[in-house]
Amino acid sequence: MTLRFLSSCSPVPLSADQVLGGFELGASLMTDARQWPVQSLPMPVLQDESVNMHETWLVDTPVESGLTEGIAWRRTEGLLFGVISLSEQTADPLSAVPPLRQVSERAYQRIFRLLDQQGLPHLWRVWNYIPDIHGEQAGLERYRQFNMGRGDAFERGARSVTEQVPAACALGVVAGGSLSIAFLCGASPLVPVENPRQVSAYLYPRIYGPRSPTFSRAGLAYLGSQELIFVSGTASIVGHESLHPNDVVAQTRESLDNVAAVLDEVAGRSRLGRMDLSALEYRAYVRHPFEVAAVQREMVKRVGQAPVLYVQADVCRQELLVEIEAFGL
Ligand code: 3EB
Structure with missing residues (x-):
């Protein structure tokens, strides 16, 4: 069994049985119904704003599909990809718990139930997209409400909220849509890797919110x-502090230094030994579309010809202008 990744600017032309699921990214999504789970990400593709990108996980073993508690999923032996979108309009209006916190907890509770039912209990990688991430709800930033709901669900789902947690990203998308979460999970535990240049996110001090990511x-x-290898969304944070406000070039360099530091840690644990930055595939989230050229210049200096998709999204701290994630297969 081998997992592969295909990135294309047209819908996947392959026979459906090789597909586990994937992502569609673009400013004007078609939301065409597919046979497999697709996370639709309403974010402009900055290389060419007229284009929608289709990113697809491919497998070479038989797949099974399902729709469980609103989670569209597809699995093969040892691996499942799922997508859930929840509108805050489905939150209980009489509850004291704010709507985004409610749906964040509910989404993760459903995910953990599915994982347990399917016998693939280990979350490996999660992609979180939060409408209006910097907006406020009940006096707290919406990203922080999301963190509270997510943390509650991990605890109630009998999951660790420290060391044994998935690789992830959390980005802001346009207001008004649904919370959208995609995930890959498997039969064996993830081997988590931290970055010695950064405080572990699950140990961030309370100044970043009542509950750590x-x-x-x-x-x-x-x-x-x-x-x-999954590298989480990585930004210009050293220790727990954001560096280089208003300097997208310095933030890109710092983020790549962080990715490199993570790869140094990976080297000790990986079967493949040391990996070069150029051996990964990237997604770069850029807050301001006009800064993409500057980000791209810095990326190319460090990652060379490695594939990078540049999209517009809001990074979860207001002062952060860029976030970079990667994977290696
Ligand atoms: C950071 O390092 C930047 O909340 O799941 C990166 C990756 C970030 C994942 C998450 C947040 C998350 O804190 C933001």
Whole structure:
């Protein structure tokens, strides 16, 4: 069994049985119904704003699909990809718990139930997209409400909220849509990796919110003989502080220094040994579309010809202008 990734500017032309699921990214999504789970991300593709990108996880073993508690999923032996979108309009209006916190907790509770039912209990990688991430709800920033709901669900789902947590990203998308969460999970535990230059996110001090984010800086996952490397969304944070306000070039360099530091940590644990930055595939989230050229220049200096998709999104701290994530197969 081998997992592969295909990035294309047209819908996947392959026979459906090789597909586990994927992402569609663009300013004007078609939201065409597919046979497999697709996370629709309403974010402009900055290389060409007229284009929608289709990113697809492919497998070479038989798949099974389902729709469980609103989670569209597809699995094969040892691996499942799922997508859930929840509108805050489905929150209980009489509850004292704010709507985004409610739906964040509910989404993760459903995910954990599905994982347990499917016998694939280990979350490896999660992609979180939060409408109006910097807006306020009940006097707290919406990203912080999301963190509270997510953390509650991890605890109630009998999951660790420290060391054994998935690689992840959390980005802001346009207001008015649904919270959208995609995930890959498997039969074996993720081997989490932290970054010695950064405080672990799950240990962030309370100044960043009542509940710390629940993710690892990176993780190694094993699928048969294949080793998968997931590098979480990585920004210009050293220790727990954001560096280089208003300087997208310096933030891009700092973020790449963080990715490199994570890869140094991976080197000690990986079967493949040391990995070069150029061996990964990237998504770069850029807050201001006009800064994409500057980000791209810095990226190319460091990652060379490695594939990078540049999209517009809001990084979860207001002063952060760029966030970079990656994976290696
Ligand atoms: C950071 O390092 C930047 O809340 O799941 C990166 C990756 C970030 C994942 C998450 C947040 C998350 O804190 C933001």
